[in-house]
Amino acid sequence: MTAARIGPDERARAMERMAGEELDVLVVGGGIVGAGVALDAVSRGLSVGVIETGDFASGTSSRSSKLIHGGLRYLEQLDFSLVREALTERGLLLGRIAPHLVRPVPFVFPFQRHWERGYIGAGVTLYDLLASSMNTSRGLPGHRHLTRSGALRVFPALRRDALTGAVQYWDAQVDDARFVVMVLRTAATYGAHVTSRTQAVGFLREGEHVTGARVRDLETGTDFEVRAKQVVNAAGVWTDDIQEMVGGRGQIRVNASKGIHLVVPRDRIQASSGMILRTEKSVLFVIPWGRHWIIGTTDTAWNLDKRHPAASRADIDYVLDHVNQVLRVPLSRDDVEGVYAGLRPLLSGESDETSKLSREHTVAHPVPGLVLIAGGKYTTYRVMAKDAVDAVAHGLGGAVPESVTDRVPLVGADGFAALWNQRHSIARHTGLHVSRVSHLLKRYGSLIHDLTELMERSPDLKEPLTGADDYLRAEVVYAVRYEGARHLNDVLSRRTRVSIETWDRGVAVSQEAAELMGPWLGWNEDQVKREVEYYRKRIEAERAAQEQDTDHEADAMRHGAPDLVPEAQIISG
Template identity: 55%
Template sequence: MSASSTNATLSPQSRERSLEAMRATSKENPLDVLVIGGGVTGAGIVLDAVTRGLDTAIVEAQDWASGTSSRSSKLIHGGLRYLQMLDFSLVHEALTERDLLLNKLAPHLAKPVPFLFPLIKQYERPYIGAGIMLYDILASLAPGKRAMPFHKHYSRKGMKKKFPSFRDDAAVGAIEYWDGTIDDARLVLTLVRTAASYGAHAASRTQVIELTKSGAGRVNGAVLKDLETGETFTVHAKHVINSTGVWTEETEDLAGGKGGLKVLASKGIHIVVPRDRIKGTSGLILQTEKSVLFVIPWSRYWIIGTTDTPWKQDFQHPVATKADIDYVLEHANAVLADPLTPDDIIGTYAGLRPLLQPEMKEGTSSAKVSREHTVAAPAPGFTVIAGGKLTTYRVMAEDAVDFALGAEAQGRPSVTNNIPLLGAVGLAAMANQTRSYQKKFGWSKQMIDHLLHRYGSMINEIVAICNDDPSMAQPVAGAEAYLRAEIHYAVTREGVLHLEDILLHRTRINYEFADRGLGALEDIASIAAAALGWDKKTTDSEIASYKARAAAEEAAENEPDDTSAEKVRLEAADLSPMEKLS
């Protein structure tokens, strides 16, 4: 089986073809693997399974990456703080995966970034330096070319040159080390599209509402509900793999019995501030009383986070509260010469980490739960994976498919360590051709970098749209960091079904602009409506829905706690509401 650029197109039409392929299954002719959950783990699993030659499908109840996998710190890293837990194997594994993404799998989506580790007292330098030295050594043990420079020590004066906004009395110096950043939502989308290019069936807004069993009690498929139409039907599969993150236990319950994994939902929020508000060329990693806080340089802004607090509310719509925002500001301002205020914040986002829940003593903080993953089989034919982190999605996927296949896995080993994602192959050659695009369309160097980061060698597909319609080469009105062609591309190639899919997951407009993208709605909606055939009623409904969501999220940020914030957020109805399973 080989990749096909035609199959890599996700659209309403490709979604319907995938659903039809699932409807056509039977007990006598089942899929090999059905994957439940369209976050990074599920997307990794469907690519792993289909590239082993298995007939595979993936379903996601909402949009691709709509949960945890679009709301992360956007880091690929070994987990420097796990060295404090002496978890060397986990750190080495994650560093290996980090470098694989940077060097081979997704060099367009992943980028190396330096971070400063401030030293509060001089006596910290030897032992913190030793830890970062060990981090570099573990990274050097990874196969292939080293992806990152080695760490460097800086005095207070040297640190100020690297990060002029650092407060003079907040540290005596720093150690600079390197990790990576990645566009998390685009990683998920690219994984799904890459899997589709090898023949996988992919359908978003499709919820599993029941698991089916054979007479012997083996899980042999699922009842799916198309949330766009309300239709339900059964899909048959030899193996069903559950990768639903914080929804793990809810999905497990569909299989009956008491087996499976327990998952703790921990909320993390991030704030976004303009790049010129903080002067620095490196990121920061700051130790707090609970965890760590990252100040991450990203595009035209800084991402600052995260928190780590138990989440007891509905899983679908975690939100940042006033208390969360104040916490992040307080800890960032402890080291900034010119403190940030709420007025500096142009956006926020909140996500839930699916942490494996061990037997914990009363009062144990969720921040001490390991990010290692576990695979289990609550019922024959039904595999569940939970835990882990963004960086190690590929290892998690390999383990899940190996576990599901059992002895069969020996004859069908994973090959994803040698499968570059769409946009990776030919990246250098395409980058060399971008000078002509700059000249032809009047694009800035920053715009070219932006396009290469998002599409890699597939930038030529954006150019083709602009060649067909020169108006597409212009910036989006109200969100000028993006081209109109990118909206058209999202709608025609990247599986968009609703306006919110564009603003939340195909772009980051929702939190990159202080108005949450409201000023760009008219232009974006006009492009989407033309491509998807929306009439005025549908277009108006999509715009109204997004406006209601934006208003609810903004109002939630002024609430003091999760309970009151969620109540405000849920005042905005969902376009494709999920069916309650319990």
């Protein structure tokens, strides 16, 4: 099957079709869970529409630790079922569903006291045993114990007095926002109608029964109705807001936990492996990320603006202080290229500490016709989606086939292994350096041919972006025409990672990128200028927020950059 586009023309057609027919399922939310629900439902033969208020993955799903993992720390909490479930999904993603997007990554776990070797080593052994017992350790080596000297050979940046030894184990990582887009494109390939910048401003009702949603196209301000037999709310940290819209009784309560991550250049930490550290509250990861490291995360309650969680000076200092406890050459704020903050949707429990709330997920039917899915973790999105669509099937009266998404590869997966082996010949044929071809294959898989065709038609698209040379000009055009990017921030923050991988956070490249996008979105010179100005103001506001000491001060500073496409006022159903 040819992979579907979700560009400007496809968005317009999707809205027309959603307005013109009754769907089996309308999904509210275009993050990883909503994308997973759409794919699960459409691959069971249901008619599906997806609406997302912002850009796809613009919330939590682009601001994670970018790991596909079983959750080693949950073993300490004796949550074996969650770890087993996540390890199963890790194996499926690595081996079948998305081998082009998910790849193995090693981690060193240092011991600071001799007795920890037995304790932590037993946990990692159990972790590997759980994976191998379910045949979900595809492509991942088993763990190995390291002496202090052995650990320092793998991670020379560690202080010698910060460890007595270590264990090295393997997990996996992913570009979280890119993965969401690929899931949505897969859903669209099977017939789902997918739209961004479309907001549910109210629900359609027949008595107590939800029969669809009133939707606003935020790009034009036009309202339309989408009728659906079942509506699935996959809004993450906005779950409580949706329940209020329908007068639900709060069957699910979600707390938002803020996690921030720092991005530093690869040469600031000398190591050939990632690292995991225990902290007083949770764990801290040092994760290899191309020519960079991602370091995080924090875990603190957040009750302010959910759309734009802000990192404060205190957050940044917390991460630096903890990683510097073990580094031979400490990091400073001057070493930080990028900072991003995201919110985890945690199911409320009896504890006031978000680090102790559940990462399990829950499905509820607050009113007839509406299914809510909340909680969970990125790695287990597919299981969450399956459970939500099972609830949809119950609401439809049964006779819906079982989930098949454990056997449905994402677009770009088919043929990836062979193309990876052919990357040198692809480089010779296209004139691109083999490192460029490798970069494209890891981001697009077998869809690389779409990009090489763009470059054949317009050779200037083979050139790297000025000031962000990890990415080609073709990738900006592709993001608009194929991947649903509608604004400059969509491209620089999610379709690429320029906003966190460059010292100026993408300001220097913003004009060039906007000019590449403009012709495909019908922008005139004023609109190009507006996009660039908005992006620069957003970066200024984020930098200002990161100089503030408290969440409230950081939140106030982040509001200094208004949204280019403001949300509508929500109306109750």
